[in-house]
Amino acid sequence: MQKALQPKAGPLPSPSAAAALSIIPGLGQLYNxxxxxxxxxxxxxxxxxxxxxxxxxxxxxxxxTLGDDPNQDDSRTLLTEGILSVLLAIxxxxxxxxxxxxxxxxxxxxxxxxxxxxxxxxxxxxxxxxFPYFVVVPSFxxxxxxxxxxxxxxxxxxxxxxxxxxSPPAKLLDWVGWINFKELFxxxxxxxxxxxxxTWTVVWTLVATSLQIGLAMLLAVLVNDNRVRFKKLIRTIxxxxxxxxxxxxxxxxxxxFNDTFGAINMQIMSKFGxxxxxxxxxxxxxxxxxxxxxxxGFPYVFTLFTGxxxxxxxxxxxxxxxxxxxxxxxxxxxxxxxxxxxTAPLLIMQYSFNFNNFNIIFLFNKxxxxxxxxxxxxxxxxxxxxxxxxxxxxxxxxxxxxxxxxGLIVAAFAFYQFRKTRSFREEGY
Amino acid sequence: MGRTLRSxxxxxxxxxxxxxxxxxxxxxxxxxxxxSLNPGTSLxxxxxxxxxxxxxxxxxxxxxxxxxxxxxxxxTIIVAxxxxxxxxxxxxxxxxxxxxxxFTGRKYGIYTFLLLQMFPVLMGMVAxxxxxxxxxxxxxxxxxxxxxxxxxxxxxxxLVKGYLDTxxxxxxxxxxxxxxxxxxxxxxxxMPLTAPILAVVGLFTFMAPFMDFLTPRIILRSPEKYTLAxxxxxxxxxxxxxxxxxxxxxxxxxxxxxATVFLLLQRFLISGLADGATKG
Numbered sequence: 212m213q214k215a216l217q218p219k220a221g222p223l224p225s226p227s228a229a230a231a232l233s234i235i236p237g238l239g240q241l242y243n244x245x246x247x248x249x250x251x252x253x254x255x256x257x258x259x260x261x262x263x264x265x266x267x268x269x270x271x272x273x274x275x276t277l278g279d280d281p282n283q284d285d286s287r288t289l290l291t292e293g294i295l296s297v298l299l300a301i302x303x304x305x306x307x308x309x310x311x312x313x314x315x316x317x318x319x320x321x322x323x324x325x326x327x328x329x330x331x332x333x334x335x336x337x338x339x340x341x342f343p344y345f346v347v348v349p350s351f352x353x354x355x356x357x358x359x360x361x362x363x364x365x366x367x368x369x370x371x372x373x374x375x376x377x378s379p380p381a382k383l384l385d386w387v388g389w390i391n392f393k394e395l396f397x398x399x400x401x402x403x404x405x406x407x408x409x410t411w412t413v414v415w416t417l418v419a420t421s422l423q424i425g426l427a428m429l430l431a432v433l434v435n436d437n438r439v440r441f442k443k444l445i446r447t448i449x450x451x452x453x454x455x456x457x458x459x460x461x462x463x464x465x466x467x468f469n470d471t472f473g474a475i476n477m478q479i480m481s482k483f484g485x486x487x488x489x490x491x492x493x494x495x496x497x498x499x500x501x502x503x504x505x506x507x508g509f510p511y512v513f514t515l516f517t518g519x520x521x522x523x524x525x526x527x528x529x530x531x532x533x534x535x536x537x538x539x540x541x542x543x544x545x546x547x548x549x550x551x552x553x554t555a556p557l558l559i560m561q562y563s564f565n566f567n568n569f570n571i572i573f574l575f576n577k578x579x580x581x582x583x584x585x586x587x588x589x590x591x592x593x594x595x596x597x598x599x600x601x602x603x604x605x606x607x608x609x610x611x612x613x614x615x616x617x618g619l620i621v622a623a624f625a626f627y628q629f630r631k632t633r634s635f636r637e638e639g640y
Numbered sequence: 641m642g643r644t645l646r647s648x649x650x651x652x653x654x655x656x657x658x659x660x661x662x663x664x665x666x667x668x669x670x671x672x673x674x675x676s677l678n679p680g681t682s683l684x685x686x687x688x689x690x691x692x693x694x695x696x697x698x699x700x701x702x703x704x705x706x707x708x709x710x711x712x713x714x715x716t717i718i719v720a721x722x723x724x725x726x727x728x729x730x731x732x733x734x735x736x737x738x739x740x741x742x743f744t745g746r747k748y749g750i751y752t753f754l755l756l757q758m759f760p761v762l763m764g765m766v767a768x769x770x771x772x773x774x775x776x777x778x779x780x781x782x783x784x785x786x787x788x789x790x791x792x793x794x795x796x797x798x799l800v801k802g803y804l805d806t807x808x809x810x811x812x813x814x815x816x817x818x819x820x821x822x823x824x825x826x827x828x829x830x831m832p833l834t835a836p837i838l839a840v841v842g843l844f845t846f847m848a849p850f851m852d853f854l855t856p857r858i859i860l861r862s863p864e865k866y867t868l869a870x871x872x873x874x875x876x877x878x879x880x881x882x883x884x885x886x887x888x889x890x891x892x893x894x895x896x897x898x899a900t901v902f903l904l905l906q907r908f909l910i911s912g913l914a915d916g917a918t919k920g
Contacts, residue, residue, distance in 0.1 A: 291770045342822045343741040346733050347749070350793065357790040358756050360771060361764025368766075430661065433654045438647065445658055447903060451665055454902035456851045458869055459891040462876060463672045466884055474671050506664065514906070563758070569854070601766065621758040 229318035230311050239314025243321060248333070252310060263299065270296025277371070278383045286373075286384035294363045298355055369611035375604060391612040401609070404585040404596070411497070412592040416566045419504040424558060426505060427512035432546065435520045446517065453510035461574035464503045468575075491580050493589030500575055500590050504565065515557060519550045559628050563621060569594045593617045676888035697889035709890055711864060712871040719781055719788070719849045719867060726789040727796060727845040728838055734793065735800035735834075736826050740812065750801070753794035765858045772859060779861040787855055788848055796841045803837040804830065843905065850894055868894055 233239030237253025274293025278284025371384045467474045468489040489499045527545045578591035587596045600610035679694040701709040777783030812825045853869040876887045
């Protein structure tokens with residue numbers, strides 16, 4: 212500290228020497244005469260190396276071999292520890308790079324004749340400048356655990372032979388390369404299921420979501436009409452399906468659509484002398500599930516549209532009236548562009564929500580009815596198929612491979628969309 | 641004359657559509673209510689308007705020694721409150737930092753996580769199970785709350801950040817001039833202004849544990865730790881038609897408070913949601 216107050220005392224430091232010395236963390240900082248910081252860095256590095264260095268190396272080793280002795284090693288544990296080690300190693304590398312950069316920067320500052328700040332000053336500065344990092348770093352570490360780690364684990368599984376017949380702890384897993392993907396695209400059992408599930412997933416996403424939006428738009432425009440009274444009551448009732456937890460309504464619907472004792476068949480269809488096989492016939496099951504999703508999903512879109520409709524200025528319509536525009540023209544050229552423009556990102560999120568709408572598919576009929584000759588049921592969308600493969604068939608390798616393909620589709624789509632939203636474009640200042 | 645007639649016809653048409661929608665919306669809800677009031681446990685004999693209403697299923701839920709319903713309710717509320725508090729704290733701080741500071745990783749930080757979350761997490765459940773097992777958090781509320789709160793972070797931060805971006809910077813800058821620290825600026829100035837969107841986040845994170853049966857199904861093992869959704873799901877999954885009347889009663893006791901809160905706050909909710917997303 213004494214020296215720090217008289218920076219001219221020693222020879223001018225060289226930034227590259229400081230950076231080079233930082234190969235052992237702390238030495239560069241000591242060279243820069245920031246003694247407390249240097250000692251702290253040194254101690255931190257030593258204790259980290261002593262405590263988790265060996266664990267990390269061992270973990271990465273385990274990730275490569277996935278175990279040698281089935282009596283001793285559990286490949287899943289090795290995989291978990293291995294991935295965590297890799298994540299940890301990346302964090303450590305970043306800190307290491309930061310340490311070198313820090314030494315270099317301090318040396319440059321000293322060369323420029325800047326005073327080295329006192330410890331208190333440095334502390335205050337680091338709080339001031341480092342505040343975002345204090346908040347962001349811990350949450351990013353948690354996010355890495357909860358979001359990135361499972362993702363890496365899944366990607367790893369897709370390249371192993373983990374299935375019901377080859378599962379730890381009895382057996383060891385092996386890396387098998389792209390075999391699972393090859394099988395998915397060449398083995399007829401898998402290709403057939405994949406094609407039919409993808410087709411239904413796309414149809415389901417487009418039809419259910421579009422109808423949801425269409426119905427919501429029709430109702431929003433109708434209720435918004437000046438001549439309609441009791442608007443508040445109508446809107447409250449229309450929001451009800453959104454307000455009731457969908458987990459429960461889905462199960463209630465499952466009971467109502469039951470072929471033999473469901474209320475739909477017993478109370479409504481029987482009046483027309485019909486008994487519709489809602490749960491056992493593929494086509495009817497699909498119709499039922501789309502109808503239910505419309506019931507569940509339209510209120511959210513309806514509320515969005517209502518909000519926008521109320522904000523459209525009356526001037527637009529008055530101007531249109533002066534020009535003699537018909538009602539259809541007013542809707543087509545004023546209302547429609549307004550509501551679509553304002554809600555586009557949210558509508559697109561509705562599509563991606565339905566693409567991944569596991570709950571309704573699973574709760575209604577568990578993806579059934581079964582279809583002969585394929586591993587997926589008639590109403591199975593990709594995500595519910597993956598669920599069955601994982602938790603019913605324990606076919607982890609194929610479930611992982613399918614998840615990756617499906618994730619790539621959604622992520623590509625979403626990335627394209629996010630780029631178009633305003634906040635993304637306005638980021639760079 | 642013809643014009644008013646036409647107008648009247650149109651309005652009647654609109655009311656007709658509205659009434660049909662009322663029927664479609666209310667029919668399943670009323671059906672569930674009436675099922676829950678039907679005596680007996682069988683769906684076969686259930687009627688839309690029961691001959692004699694009975695509250696026996698509701699009584700069963702709370703008094704029968706076989707029923708864990710009260711316990712599940714308590715568990716769910718513990719998880720829901722902790723999740724809401726933890727989420728709102730983390731989300732608001734993160735959103736503040738992302739909205740007001742410039743730092744490495746700011747631009748792509750949230751978007752990266754939002755994109756990564758697009759990957760279906762179901763498979764990840766296996767990984768989360770192993771991870772929680774490794775750190776001894778399996779079958780604990782802490783583990784469940786952690787997964788809920790952290791898993792929802794990116795989307796919620798995205799929403800709140802969008803809202804914060806619309807609040808002029810002059811406000812916090814002038815406070816900084818007056819010597820307020822980061823946390824003071826945040827708690828005293830920005831947090832009250834973001835209350836609407838934080839209420840939305842709080843409400844959604846509070847409601848999530850009531851609706852989700854999948855995550856607890858993987859994390860919680862012991863029946864005395866079940867949440868409502870998981871408990872009810874298992875209850876009905878065992879014997880679908882036989883337990884349905886009790887299930888309906890249990891469901892209604894959850895749906896009514898949630899729907900009430902939801903309807904009371906709907907204006908708040910909708911404006912917060914729309915602002916956060918469209919401006920964000």
